[in-house]
Amino acid sequence: MQGDILIDISRLLSRLAQGHQPTGVDRVCLAYCAHWGGRAQAVVQRGSWRRILSPRASQELFAILRTPHPDFRRRARHAMARALLPPWPSQDAAGRPAFYLGHAGMEAPGFVDWIRATRQRPVYFIHDLIPVTHAEYCRAGERNAHERRLQVMLQAPGGLISNSRTTLETLAAWAGHRQLRMPPAVVASLAPAPLLAPPQAPPPIEAPYFVVLGTIEPRKNHLLLLNLWRELVGQLGTAVPHLVLIGRRGWECENVVDMLERCEPLRGCVHEIAACDDRTLAHYLHHARALLFPSFAEGFGMPLVEALLLGIPVVASALPVFQEIAGSVPDYLSPIDGPGWMRAVQDYANAPSLRRDAQLQRMQGFPMPTWDAHFAQVEQLLERLG
Numbered sequence: 193m194q195g196d197i198l199i200d201i202s203r204l205l206s207r208l209a210q211g212h213q214p215t216g217v218d219r220v221c222l223a224y225c226a227h228w229g230g231r232a233q234a235v236v237q238r239g240s241w242r243r244i245l246s247p248r249a250s251q252e253l254f255a256i257l258r259t260p261h262p263d264f265r266r267r268a269r270h271a272m273a274r275a276l277l278p279p280w281p282s283q284d285a286a287g288r289p290a291f292y293l294g295h296a297g298m299e300a301p302g303f304v305d306w307i308r309a310t311r312q313r314p315v316y317f318i319h320d321l322i323p324v325t326h327a328e329y330c331r332a333g334e335r336n337a338h339e340r341r342l343q344v345m346l347q348a349p350g351g352l353i354s355n356s357r358t359t360l361e362t363l364a365a366w367a368g369h370r371q372l373r374m375p376p377a378v379v380a381s382l383a384p385a386p387l388l389a390p391p392q393a394p395p396p397i398e399a400p401y402f403v404v405l406g407t408i409e410p411r412k413n414h415l416l417l418l419n420l421w422r423e424l425v426g427q428l429g430t431a432v433p434h435l436v437l438i439g440r441r442g443w444e445c446e447n448v449v450d451m452l453e454r455c456e457p458l459r460g461c462v463h464e465i466a467a468c469d470d471r472t473l474a475h476y477l478h479h480a481r482a483l484l485f486p487s488f489a490e491g492f493g494m495p496l497v498e499a500l501l502l503g504i505p506v507v508a509s510a511l512p513v514f515q516e517i518a519g520s521v522p523d524y525l526s527p528i529d530g531p532g533w534m535r536a537v538q539d540y541a542n543a544p545s546l547r548r549d550a551q552l553q554r555m556q557g558f559p560m561p562t563w564d565a566h567f568a569q570v571e572q573l574l575e576r577l578g
Contacts, residue, residue: 197228198244198290198312200235202297204257205272209265212440213467215407216494217319219385220355221293222257223563228291229254233281235290236272237297242306244283249275285312289350289574293317299340307348313577314350315570318342320491321362322411329411329488331443342366345375351573352377355492358513376576380569381517381561384498387470389478396476397463400541401434403480405473405495406487408449409442413486413509413527418451418458420534425457433541435462435484436476477502481548482540485509486527493517500558505551507536517561521554523547 204221208214214222225232234250236243245253252271261267290312292298298316307314323330323338345352346367354360357379367374395401406412417435424432441449452464468476477483483499485508493514499506500521508514510524525532539547 197232199232200292202237203294225254245275246281285310290314298344299337314348316345317353322489326489346372354379356513378569378573380566383561383563384501387474389474395479399434402484403436404484406439407442408445411488414448438465440466
């Protein structure tokens with residue numbers, strides 16, 4: 193039945209309109225639009241303004257979101273303008289499940305009252321508790337905002353979807369400490385983007401290289417790698433392997449930017465790519481010696497499974513969530529073990545590399561997460577909610 197499900201597309205619509213490449217949270221929203229778009233209506237929020245769009249306007253926007261186009265901003269703006277013309281659709285959702293797949297917006301004034309007035313049954317996606325557990329890596333004030341979001345999620349007459357058991361257990365501990373009940377919840381692992389490396393395309397860089405994928409921000413620990421690479425240049429000179437940073441510059445990353453812009457030894461061997469499409473990303477990953485993932489905290493870690501999808505080894509921080517989703521396949525290190533990361537880079541840069549070959553062997557038979565399995569878990573939650 194068309195319109196029996198609601199999907200909040202506000203974050204995805206805003207980010208794509210700004211020209212950003214999809215992040216992990218955006219890919220979740222795209223997957224939900226692809227899976228349920230044919231029977232869903234879109235929810236759009238901006239500040240204190242909120243609207244459930246008509247089925248026709250929703251289908252137009254879902255189609256625009258699912259099909260990348262150079263003129264996305266104009267097409268989306270015109271579609272929204274048409275969506276706001278009368279006659280306006282009913283705002284009574286009458287118990288229909290409504291997926292809120294990003295964290296932003298639910299802490300805003302009036303959000304809970306609007307959910308109640310429209311009689312939705314909200315299903316919230318909890319990606320992480322990083323602003324609460326690791327507030328030092330987030331913008332000032334983000335912890336209080338995220339705690340308000342968590343309270344909304346826990347007190348709503350609906351359910352929760354978590355991307356990992358680790359995230360859900362962290363939320364349950366937070367809720368228990370505050371004597372808040374846990375609503376019905378499922379763990380539904382995220383599938384990687386369908387990355388396909390260009391067939392027989394030559395490596396984008398002639399020298400052996402490593403890839404780091406993600407927004408440049410403090411918790412991603414880029415600074416460790418840049419300092420490590422500075423040491424490697426001193427040891428190896430022109431024989432140093434290269435480092436490719438894929439991701440836009442984020443917040444409070446001035447030390448990393450200083451290294452990228454002013455550290456002379458890194459010139460020529462460290463490459464910064466602010467954004468690239470999936471084909472280019474696959475090309476860089478396909479020829480890399482390994483993906484390096486030295487984060488201090490993650491809710492899931494989409495780059496990890498994207499690398500494993502392409503058969504590329506991973507050297508990652510020893511985080512519980514990484515071990516949950518990838519088992520014993522990657523090489524794990526403490527995010528503050530500089531000498532350990534130095535040895536891993538040197539070992540994996542070698543050709544042949546016994547350490548790299550050992551991980552390739554461990555990778556055989558790795559059970560790749562799928563969206564079919566994800567949505568099977570979500571369907572079970574919807575059945576429990578009734």
